[in-house]
Amino acid sequence: MVFSIVEHFRLSPWASEKITEYEKLFKYFGIKPFTEVLSKLAQITEPHMLMRRGIVFGHRDFEKVIEALKERKRFAILTGLMPSGKMHFGHKMVIDQVIYYQKLGAEIFIVIADAEAYAVRRLDRKEIINTAINEYIANYLALGLETHRLHVYFQTNYKREYYRLIQLFSRKVTMAELKAIYGEDLEPGKIMAIFTQLADILHPELPEFGGFKTVLVPVGADQDPHLRLARDVADRYSELGFERPAATYHKLMTGLDGGKMSSSRPESYIALTDPPELASRKILRSLTGGRATAREQRELGGQPEKCPVFEMLSYHLIEDDNELMRIYDECKSGRLLCGECKLRTREMLVKFLEKHQERLEKVKDLAKQIVKQPNF
Amino acid sequence: MVFSIVEHFRLSPWASEKITEYEKLFKYFGIKPFTEVLSKLAQITEPHMLMRRGIVFGHRDFEKVIEALKERKRFAILTGLMPSGKMHFGHKMVIDQVIYYQKLGAEIFIVIADAEAYAVRRLDRKEIINTAINEYIANYLALGLETHRLHVYFQTNYKREYYRLIQLFSRKVTMAELKAIYGEDLEPGKIMAIFTQLADILHPELPEFGGFKTVLVPVGADQDPHLRLARDVADRYSELGFERPAATYHKLMTGLDGGKMSSSRPESYIALTDPPELASRKILRSLTGGRATAREQRELGGQPEKCPVFEMLSYHLIEDDNELMRIYDECKSGRLLCGECKLRTREMLVKFLEKHQERLEKVKDLAKQIVKQPNF
Numbered sequence: 001m002v003f004s005i006v007e008h009f010r011l012s013p014w015a016s017e018k019i020t021e022y023e024k025l026f027k028y029f030g031i032k033p034f035t036e037v038l039s040k041l042a043q044i045t046e047p048h049m050l051m052r053r054g055i056v057f058g059h060r061d062f063e064k065v066i067e068a069l070k071e072r073k074r075f076a077i078l079t080g081l082m083p084s085g086k087m088h089f090g091h092k093m094v095i096d097q098v099i100y101y102q103k104l105g106a107e108i109f110i111v112i113a114d115a116e117a118y119a120v121r122r123l124d125r126k127e128i129i130n131t132a133i134n135e136y137i138a139n140y141l142a143l144g145l146e147t148h149r150l151h152v153y154f155q156t157n158y159k160r161e162y163y164r165l166i167q168l169f170s171r172k173v174t175m176a177e178l179k180a181i182y183g184e185d186l187e188p189g190k191i192m193a194i195f196t197q198l199a200d201i202l203h204p205e206l207p208e209f210g211g212f213k214t215v216l217v218p219v220g221a222d223q224d225p226h227l228r229l230a231r232d233v234a235d236r237y238s239e240l241g242f243e244r245p246a247a248t249y250h251k252l253m254t255g256l257d258g259g260k261m262s263s264s265r266p267e268s269y270i271a272l273t274d275p276p277e278l279a280s281r282k283i284l285r286s287l288t289g290g291r292a293t294a295r296e297q298r299e300l301g302g303q304p305e306k307c308p309v310f311e312m313l314s315y316h317l318i319e320d321d322n323e324l325m326r327i328y329d330e331c332k333s334g335r336l337l338c339g340e341c342k343l344r345t346r347e348m349l350v351k352f353l354e355k356h357q358e359r360l361e362k363v364k365d366l367a368k369q370i371v372k373q374p375n376f
Numbered sequence: 377m378v379f380s381i382v383e384h385f386r387l388s389p390w391a392s393e394k395i396t397e398y399e400k401l402f403k404y405f406g407i408k409p410f411t412e413v414l415s416k417l418a419q420i421t422e423p424h425m426l427m428r429r430g431i432v433f434g435h436r437d438f439e440k441v442i443e444a445l446k447e448r449k450r451f452a453i454l455t456g457l458m459p460s461g462k463m464h465f466g467h468k469m470v471i472d473q474v475i476y477y478q479k480l481g482a483e484i485f486i487v488i489a490d491a492e493a494y495a496v497r498r499l500d501r502k503e504i505i506n507t508a509i510n511e512y513i514a515n516y517l518a519l520g521l522e523t524h525r526l527h528v529y530f531q532t533n534y535k536r537e538y539y540r541l542i543q544l545f546s547r548k549v550t551m552a553e554l555k556a557i558y559g560e561d562l563e564p565g566k567i568m569a570i571f572t573q574l575a576d577i578l579h580p581e582l583p584e585f586g587g588f589k590t591v592l593v594p595v596g597a598d599q600d601p602h603l604r605l606a607r608d609v610a611d612r613y614s615e616l617g618f619e620r621p622a623a624t625y626h627k628l629m630t631g632l633d634g635g636k637m638s639s640s641r642p643e644s645y646i647a648l649t650d651p652p653e654l655a656s657r658k659i660l661r662s663l664t665g666g667r668a669t670a671r672e673q674r675e676l677g678g679q680p681e682k683c684p685v686f687e688m689l690s691y692h693l694i695e696d697d698n699e700l701m702r703i704y705d706e707c708k709s710g711r712l713l714c715g716e717c718k719l720r721t722r723e724m725l726v727k728f729l730e731k732h733q734e735r736l737e738k739v740k741d742l743a744k745q746i747v748k749q750p751n752f
Contacts (some may be wrong), residue, residue: 044507156539166568167494195568376616
């Protein structure tokens with residue numbers, strides 16, 4: 001079952017305009033197809049639906065995670081959040097994976113990128129801290145993140161060994177290298193953010209933070225440059241016991257308006273705290289993979305592989321692979337038109353949001369308690 | 377008395393080739409002559425001999441220190457050390473001033489620039505830590521630095537608020553600005569070192585480190601760019617309560633070979649741990665301000681203002697201003713020739729070193745105890 005659905009989806013979304021981007025990652029940057037490791041993972045445990053559906057499409061060294069799972073060795077997940085704007089469904093994808101690994105026994109490290117938010121994005125400090133806790137961390141908990149084996153920290157409020165890494169790493173990375181990865185326009189805030197992120201990715205390997213020899217960083221496909229640099233730096237600091245972190249790569253969600261899903265355009269996303277009525281309106285107005293006319297669609301079938309509404313279903317709202325495939329087939333065959341599909345989706349979405357927002361109210365205090373806030 | 381000797385020296389050393397450099401600091405960079413504040417300081421307490429002799433020649437906002445002394449308000453001194461090579465008499469000048477301020481009630485912060493030593497000077501970590509404690513801090517204690525009201529820290533092993541400053545400051549400093557001060561060739565290690573130094577200079581103002589509103593940084597004349605940047609950054613972060621740190625500037629010692637006194641050329645300096653016989657040989661071989669022949673010197677007089685041996689006397693070995701002026705006059709008038717002067721200097725030097733090295737043995741364990749060492 002698992003494999004059929006991957007095969008099913010694999011061909012379709014890669015037939016979209018994004019194909020070249022993802023294939024480039026395999027071809028030029030050495031990311032490997034996740035399908036390679038999926039069956040091995042399936043022998044140990046049920047893969048996450050994002051994996052089964054090829055949305056998590058690539059990896060580096062995921063074999064280490066499989067080995068850790070198989071041999072019941074400790075492993076850690078590192079993820080980060082940019083504390084700006086609202087948490088939307090594009091952000092949710094990472095946390096869903098994190099929660100999946102937490103249930104499998106992983107230790108979770110979540111970095112709040114507040115130093116970067118302040119120095120690069122130039123946001124207000126108080127606003128940053130408030131957003132991180134009340135918008136992001138609270139939503140994470142409401143989604144099911146547990147507080148055991150969980151470390152949430154602000155970049156500006158952590159242990160000294162973390163900062164030591166930032167300082168030490170600066171010796172073995174050159175400006176030429178940074179410019180090749182991040183572009184010519186490197187202001188001090190950006191440079192500081194890059195080194196801070198290197199420490200984020202690598203610090204769980206230090207004894208002071210648990211000494212994890214297997215660290216996995218699940219990221220969106222656009223984050224690979226950071227990972228490549230972190231893996232290189234790990235090699236350069238093998239004297240400190242560093243090994244290369246593993247990574248998985250997932251596809252990025254398409255915005256409801258067909259562009260990038262972005263915090264800066266509210267019409268492109270649905271936030272986890274959007275009132276259900278607002279979310280309803282957004283989904284009903286969403287672009288779809290439908291044809292110009294109903295007649296045409298009945299004849300040619302819809303195009304779920306380029307449909308933001310279908311993404312909401314496959315990335316988030318439908319857990320059952322069979323159910324999802326039924327909708328996929330209905331759409332493809334032209335039996336299901338967009339209007340009807342949107343109504344179904346809206347129903348699932350509203351149900352999800354109502355439940356989620358109920359849980360959110362209950363964990364807001366907890367969110368404040370589990371993170372040590374910087375005092376300025 | 378105090379003033380006559382300043383007047384006396386003021387004209388002479390500035391008649392040397394260094395004159396333009398120091399005058400430039402007054403003219404273009406707004407450093408003020410220390411003579412301006414010397415009399416006010418003398419009304420409160422005896423100025424240090426380096427001040428009385430015009431060796432501490434410039435300042436910024438020293439009035440704040442005078443006010444603190446007058447009104448018995450708390451104030452802090454910040455100084456730093458580069459943990460490489462041997463501690464020599466050129467380094468001693470700063471610590472002599474620090475000890476002077478400590479006796480006047482100042483809280484002392486000493487930063488061990490180990491992050492910079494590692495990332496910019498590319499020294500070995502273990503060697504850096506060893507040098508910092510056994511070479512520098514031990515010598516400081518032997519010179520009379522007391523352990524009360526003293527904070528000695530490694531840049532890689534300090535409190536989180538210090539690191540927060542490094543991160544936050546990166547927002548309001550541009551690369552263009554850094555390049556104007558430090559040159560075009562700015563590698564990441566250097567950039568990190570600059571921001572770390574900004575945190576060094578400004579952190580005693582934070583409540584977490586004592587909330588000192590008067591912080592003085594006594595430095596060599598070459599260190600002004602750092603101070604200027606730190607003062608600018610303080611202005612930009614007035615929202616965090618920062619005020620401009622004060623600074624004093626002292627002349628740099630001339631090497632025994634006439635060049636710069638530098639750790640990389642052992643013939644240019646006498647180390648505080650040089651065996652007395654070695655120190656003797658070095659002083660006897662030193663360049664002097666003497667004339668080509670004894671006869672010429674008897675006629676024209678010597679040139680103490682450009683004499684490394686006279687510097688050893690005036691910067692370090694003779695505390696009594698009258699005694700120093702006698703030697704100055706004897707030299708100037710041609711009555712004292714270099715051979716005789718070197719023998720006298722050697723005697724004082726050997727006496728000093730023997731006593732110092734005896735004290736050094738006694739404080740070596742203490743040096744290890746007062747600094748928290750980084751574990752990697």
